[in-house]
């Protein structure tokens with residue numbers, strides 16, 4: 577194979593970007609579109625001169641695609657993804673990989689067993705700020721990571737959920753501020769810091785009629801010994817979201833994050849100490865003496881970024897072997913962390929990771945059936 581026959585499932589939202597990418601890629605040929613919206617399929621497929629389907633299963637049966645992008649609501653990523661993999665088709669699924677870790681496991685195992693590629697739409701990893709943070713961490717600028725503070729603050733009105741009903745339900749969206757607005761952030765946290773091993777969290781719904789959680793406060797312990805605090809809300813206007821990653825030798829600090837929902841440039845500061853804090857703790861005299869910190873602004877790396885980079889890596893992996901930039905295994909920790917936060921918040925307990933799959937499936941069913949609810953603030 578020297579060109580990949582490509583299909584898009586879910587074409588109206590971010591699927592439009594996948595259409596454009598497949599059309600423009602020199603090693604891909606856009607051959608088919610599928611969406612439950614018959615008029616959108618008719619109009620787009622005629623315009624682009626490709627096959628159109630109102631049921632993705634007919635697209636798979638027609639044998640016209642080697643690979644697809646899945647840009648549908650969250651609950652369909654696993655259902656459609658597994659159908660594609662079982663039909664021998666490589667998948668580039670939008671984020672999140674799946675709503676539940678048990679589904680994510682099955683997708684990863686199936687792709688592996690069939691020798692197919694699984695790419696996940698976490699393009700934030702390619703953005704300027706995360707790339708720069710990763711570079712600083714990997715080159716030892718802050719030493720061993722000890723503490724993380726990560727906040728994400730934006731506002732979503734009720735009309736946001738009224739426009740797309742699926743976004744407000746556990747069954748379809750798999751959660752609110754966690755699964756929908758900040759699954760990229762949870763992915764970045766795991767990618768930058770490492771594997772989370774313990775979570776203690778509170779989640780709630782302060783404002784919204786929708787079922788899902790709109791506020792989260794979580795404490796996370798990572799396998800490398802770092803302690804993290806995560807605060808996420810869609811109940812306050814954007815402004816002064818903070819990120820700090822503090823290590824033995826220095827701290828990365830963003831006092832007012834601009835790249836919450838796009839690749840906007842951030843003011844990123846790096847503070848460093850003359851020596852490792854673990855050494856200074858015994859060498860510093862004076863009971864309240866503070867080791868000196870030297871602060872400077874760090875110029876952001878500016879490499880190619882976004883969906884095109886993921887698409888390139890996906891097509892390259894299909895044609896030449898290797899793995900896409902964000903494969904199933906590397907996207908799993910974010911789902912694991914989100915599920916752990918929900919489990920901890922709903923059951924008011926500390927959760928060890930990996931999450932107990934059966935326990936989360938049971939909780940998720942109860943949330944989806946409306947038998948239990950994210951705690952509601954008194955209104």
Ligand SMILES: NC(=O)c1ccc[n+]([C@@H]2O[C@H](COP(=O)([O-])OP(=O)(O)OC[C@H]3O[C@@H](n4cnc5c(N)ncnc54)[C@H](O)[C@@H]3O)[C@@H](O)[C@H]2O)c1
Nearest residue numbers: 586587588589590610611612613647648649650670671697
């Ligand atoms: N990577 C990113 O930054 C990014 C940005 C936006 C959205 N997303 C993700 O992309 C996915 C889609 O989000 P959106 O905002 O485009 O949603 P959307 O609701 O605007 O679009 C979803 C599309 O899927 C179609 N669809 C629904 N059920 C279907 C089915 N059974 N078969 C085929 N098509 C079906 C809908 O008709 C619609 O065209 C979500 O997972 C979302 O989280 C990712």
